[in-house]
Amino acid sequence: MPDAQPWWTSTVIYQVYPRSFADSNGDGVGDLQGIIGKLDHLVDLGVGSIWVSPFFKSPQRDVGYDVADFRDVAPEYGTIDDAQELIDQAHAKGLKVLFDLVLNHTSDEHPWFVESRSSRTNPKADWYVWADGLTGRDGKPKPPNNWRSELQLPRRWQWGEERQQWYLASFLSFQPDLNWRHPELRAEMFDMVRMWLGRGVDGFRLDIFGSIMHDEALRDNDRRPMIESGMPRVQASNHTVNTDENFILAADLRAVCDEFEGDDRVLLGEVFGGPDVLRRYVHDKGRDGLHLVFLFEFLASTYSAAKYRRLIAQFETDFPAPLVPTYVVENHDRARSLSRLGGDLRKARVVATLLCTLRGVPVLYQGQEIGMENQYIPLRHANDPIPGVVARWLPEWLNKRMPERLNRDEVRTPMQWTPEPGAGFTADGVTPWLPINANHRTRNVETETADADSLLNWYRALLALRAERTSLHSGELTLLESIDETIVFVRRSGDDAVVVAANLGSATLQVPLALGGDGPVLLTSDRGAVVRPGMATLPPHAAVVIDASTSA
Ligand code: GLC
Numbered sequence: 001m002p003d004a005q006p007w008w009t010s011t012v013i014y015q016v017y018p019r020s021f022a023d024s025n026g027d028g029v030g031d032l033q034g035i036i037g038k039l040d041h042l043v044d045l046g047v048g049s050i051w052v053s054p055f056f057k058s059p060q061r062d063v064g065y066d067v068a069d070f071r072d073v074a075p076e077y078g079t080i081d082d083a084q085e086l087i088d089q090a091h092a093k094g095l096k097v098l099f100d101l102v103l104n105h106t107s108d109e110h111p112w113f114v115e116s117r118s119s120r121t122n123p124k125a126d127w128y129v130w131a132d133g134l135t136g137r138d139g140k141p142k143p144p145n146n147w148r149s150e151l152q153l154p155r156r157w158q159w160g161e162e163r164q165q166w167y168l169a170s171f172l173s174f175q176p177d178l179n180w181r182h183p184e185l186r187a188e189m190f191d192m193v194r195m196w197l198g199r200g201v202d203g204f205r206l207d208i209f210g211s212i213m214h215d216e217a218l219r220d221n222d223r224r225p226m227i228e229s230g231m232p233r234v235q236a237s238n239h240t241v242n243t244d245e246n247f248i249l250a251a252d253l254r255a256v257c258d259e260f261e262g263d264d265r266v267l268l269g270e271v272f273g274g275p276d277v278l279r280r281y282v283h284d285k286g287r288d289g290l291h292l293v294f295l296f297e298f299l300a301s302t303y304s305a306a307k308y309r310r311l312i313a314q315f316e317t318d319f320p321a322p323l324v325p326t327y328v329v330e331n332h333d334r335a336r337s338l339s340r341l342g343g344d345l346r347k348a349r350v351v352a353t354l355l356c357t358l359r360g361v362p363v364l365y366q367g368q369e370i371g372m373e374n375q376y377i378p379l380r381h382a383n384d385p386i387p388g389v390v391a392r393w394l395p396e397w398l399n400k401r402m403p404e405r406l407n408r409d410e411v412r413t414p415m416q417w418t419p420e421p422g423a424g425f426t427a428d429g430v431t432p433w434l435p436i437n438a439n440h441r442t443r444n445v446e447t448e449t450a451d452a453d454s455l456l457n458w459y460r461a462l463l464a465l466r467a468e469r470t471s472l473h474s475g476e477l478t479l480l481e482s483i484d485e486t487i488v489f490v491r492r493s494g495d496d497a498v499v500v501a502a503n504l505g506s507a508t509l510q511v512p513l514a515l516g517g518d519g520p521v522l523l524t525s526d527r528g529a530v531v532r533p534g535m536a537t538l539p540p541h542a543a544v545v546i547d548a549s550t551s552a
Contacts, residue, residue, distance in 0.1 A: 011048035046463030066107035129168035203266030215239035250289030275318035346541035503538035519547035
């Protein structure tokens with residue numbers, strides 16, 4: 001049966017972090033030719049799309065999330081021709097390509113900002129968000145309102161000496177926010193989006209899209225400490241994040257994508273908020289917006305069958321078909337999932353099973369498939385700017401115990417391809433931009449390819465099955481009642497059905513399979529699992545996928 005749904009509803013996305021993926025020219029920094037050279041790994045793995053973190057011209061103070069030219073490539077990563085080759089080669093191998101768009105801000109070294117900050121009257125004066133401030137009791141300039149940055153730093157405003165005005169910087173001080181109310185800026189940004197779409201890009205991941213439009217009247221945020229998406233906030237973000245104008249911009253951007261043949265380009269938003277807010281990004285006031293939004297609850301959750309079951313049920317309710325939820329446990333900002341799982345590869349196999357068999361788009365981060373772990377790097381050695389601004393005072397012993405990594409370098413170490421020095425990321429003798437994890441001698445693509453029981457081969461098997469079975473990539477999901485430590489669900493599309501059963505407990509358990517489950521076992525994460533009609537006996541931290549088509 002041909003799939004009537006657009007490709008992105010059933011794809012698997014793999015995030016490539018260019019600086020750490022593969023270094024083709026021996027300078028210790030990954031590059032676009034490096035990615036091109038490794039596309040076969042992604043084909044073998046069985047993903048459908050790559051999302052490439054920013055490789056545009058940039059001073060790299062936030063590793064490319066501080067763009068200095070949206071239309072050009074940073075020289076250490078290659079050229080515009082390399083970017084085109086990446087798109088074309090990926091397509092030739094059947095992969096879709098998503099680029100990463102940082103629409104909220106630029107680098108303060110972007111020529112637009114250099115011009116904008118130079119006077120109140122230059123042609124780009126209003127391409128960024130400038131405001132007069134207040135005067136403090138000490139006579140010094142004070143920002144116009146109480147807005148805190150997304151990192152909850154006291155000020156979302158930075159002082160521009162030449163203009164004697166404040167500029168908005170929602171993330172870090174060197175990332176000034178663009179003014180999307182300015183017609184010329186808007187037109188230029190949309191044209192830039194068209195340029196990449198015209199070159200064949202299949203879509204974009206949208207960086208901190210939730211902050212893109214702010215309250216025009218600059219009203220104070222409510223003073224309400226709270227936990228939002230698992231993160232502590234000193235104040236509400238009612239006038240800085242998820243404003244009504246964000247949803248309009250999402251729809252406008254969608255319209256730009258839909259100008260292109262096939263209407264099948266995809267927008268994936270990095271946005272945070274409750275289900276009502278997230279759904280408004282997808283569809284609001286009769287207009288379609290982003291196709292997909294990240295759901296980060298799985299990533300933030302501890303490993304627990306009860307918690308995961310609750311989240312699966314919630315995602316099903318919040319994003320019923322034809323909406324599509326996303327499942328993600330790792331990215332370049334957050335701790336490696338295997339490290340959060342205490343290094344237990346059995347648990348990693350269970351999590352992989354869930355990601356690849358639930359209804360939704362899985363988003364994997366490079367190295368997740370081989371079980372890469374955090375590489376501890378002290379705050380004082382951080383290349384990442386965040387420790388420098390939020391954790392200067394933090395003692396190292398406390399940093400080591402933090403569940404999330406304040407120094408994001410720890411989750412961005414080079415991809416581990418081989419056991420050799422340089423890990424196949426770079427040549428032997430070259431100093432990579434971040435240290436290579438010592439566990440690369442055993443944890444790498446080459447070694448794991450040769451080991452039938454490796455995590456890598458488990459991911460490959462899961463993704464091959466997912467591609468093969470319509471029920472898995474496009475079917476509906478029914479979550480079954482189950483005992484505390486287990487998760488059981490059915491995926492079904494017409495006559496094609498599979499049952500997935502997982503034991504997340506530390507004892508062997510009998511798992512009733514209620515519906516179907518009498519067919520052959522398609523995959524098992526642990527050879528000790530035994531499946532009999534209607535019942536699976538699962539060792540601790542084990543998962544099975546069973547064919548249920550015959551009993552449909
Ligand atoms: C997003 C990116 C992060 C970056 C920030 C500012 O959260 O994932 O890496 O530092 O936006 O662009």
